[in-house]
């Protein structure tokens with residue numbers, strides 16, 4: 001099944017309704033598209049111990065990995081912000097490490113889209129390649 005960025009954004013907006021954001025009141029929804037065309041959604045889930053909060057993007061990719069899916073095309077992220085919501089640093093690291101250089105589709109409250117690659121959002125990233133090189137050099 002093919003899905004365009006606007007359709008993926010619609011799935012992210014649906015996921016946003018489940019956001020649990022009583023502290024920030026900043027609701028976020030994400031929809032991650034696998035190479036086979038399946039969509040994994042996530043929302044932010046906050047915690048009274050703030051550091052244990054998880055973002056929508058990481059919720060979506062961990063859900064996909066939990067289902068054995070490791071290959072992706074794009075992720076759409078929606079919030080109530082009239083501007084675009086870029087991923088936080090933790091999500092940039094997790095996404096480029098677990099999904100690679102896929103498209104990151106930011107969707108504002110007016111349903112306008114801004115698409116950037118993860119490599120553009122996180123240049124010179126630390127990934128599994130760094131670990132592989134270190135293992136090789138120890139032999």
Ligand SMILES: [Zn+2]
Pocket residue numbers: 055056057058087088089090091092
């Ligand atoms: Zn994040």
